[in-house]
Amino acid sequence: MMLSGSLLVPDGLYAQDPKEPDQVALANDEFENNFFEALKQKGIENYDKAIKSLEKCLVKEPSNPVLHHELGKNYLSLKNYPEAEKAFIKARDLEPANRWYWQSLYDVYYETKDFNKSIPIVQKLTEWRKEFFQEDLVSLYMYTQQFDKALALINEMEQTVGKSEKREMYKLQILSDSKYKKPQKETLEEAIKKNPKEESNYLELIYLYSESNQEAKAEEVAKKLEKEIPSSDWAQVSLFKFNLNDNNGKKAAESMFRVLESKKIDRKIKHRVLNEFLIYASNNPQFAGDLEKAVGYFEDDKQVNVPKEIGKFYFSKARYPEATHYFEKALAGKSDDIETIELLLYTYTEAAQYDALQKKATEYIDVYPTHARLYYFAGLAANKAKQFTKAKDYLETGIDFVVEDPDLELKISKQLAETYTGLGDTKKKDLMLQKQAKLEKPKSN
DSSP, X not given: OBOXXXXXXXXXXXXXXXXXXXXXXXXXXXHHHHHHHHHHHHHTTOHHHHHHHHHHHHHXXXXXXXXXXXXXXXXXXXXXXXXXXXXXXXXXXXXTTOHHHHHHHHHHHHHTTOHHHHHHHHHHHXXXXXXXXXXXXXXXXXXXXXHHHHHHHHHHHHHHTOOOHHHHHHHHHHHTSHHHHHHHHHHHHHHHHHOTTOHHHHHHHHHHHHHTTOHHHHHHHHHHHHHHOTTOHHHHHHHHHHHHHTTOHHHHHHHHHHXXXXXXXXXXXXXXXXXXXXXXXXXXXXXXXXXXXXXXXXXXXXXXXXXXXXXXXXXXXXOHHHHHHHHHHHHHHOTTOHHHHHHHHHHHHHTTOHHHHHHHHHHHHHHSTTOHHHHHHHHHHHHHTTOHHHHHHHHHHHHHTOOSOHHHHHHHHHHHHHHHHHHTOHHHHHHXXXXXXXXXXXXXX
């Protein structure tokens, strides 16, 4: 009895001349025992023993593809690639319609990085799982520098299954070679004339013109795309950039909002568009409202707290009012982010907003009652307001929570010295000044 993919008792065993019943049974038992022993030994990773049992089976059935396939799998597990290849080729040649024999042969070439041998195998495998193995085939063409074949297959797949980030990367790599640029541009221009409603041709041509610093040509193609396909969101990505370069903030904002509203455009591209508009808006404050509106599109972003990142941008520019605004906005979405809390309190400090500093620091102490830096901010604000008793309570509590942070300990010590001066406690002030001197001493070495 033959089974595809597994084997119990070979047909040939019963096709021989008549024997005594007990002889047939013994032969049958011997074959089955050897085969199942091979499976058992492979299962417990005794591949050498499995191979020996399979070789005994092959004495009886030398042309059985299942046995050769099992043999190859054991050799592959032992990383004996030449023997594995030989066994899989034998299985494939005996039963060429069995996909798994081709797949196993590909496994050998994949592990040995024999890309040239892999290509005809993968071409055959596309007969069973076309889209899946076409992806591998593109990579294999790239590894073997068969760029013409890779580009042709990428273009075909764009029409059949759409774009992918990996294939786009390969395509850009190919098109960066001057060999492909001119003819590719001409081909795309001709393709647009023949089929003006095919969006991908415009996008490739825009890239090629931009990459060769022909910005005017790229903008012309983007405008043509917008005219021919008004619903094209991708046209707006290019137009956004061109409008920014032309210092047309109003048009750039319009394109940006089309991009941010699109369900077709990747979130990474949306982040990049927002970052570019942020830089533009920071130099053109009249577009601050558009920036604020754009940030609203990222409220559900689980990976990046966009208001926080914009707050950091303004903080790095010492533009504290804008930084404060966006840190407050960030905390409205995630109120327990301690890094954002600290950054917000720093902006209050730098902007000398001491009332807001004390109010917020005190509120957050209730959330993080052992976080020393919050007590520092609250004590600093109380000192500025000449509320020395309050400052003393905050700072003396805070310094007890400092752990291996000499900079923070020094800051609190300085504030405590100021507090004790305000309270007229000369003894404690002197003690604190001595502590401050000790903390500062390592810095001077």
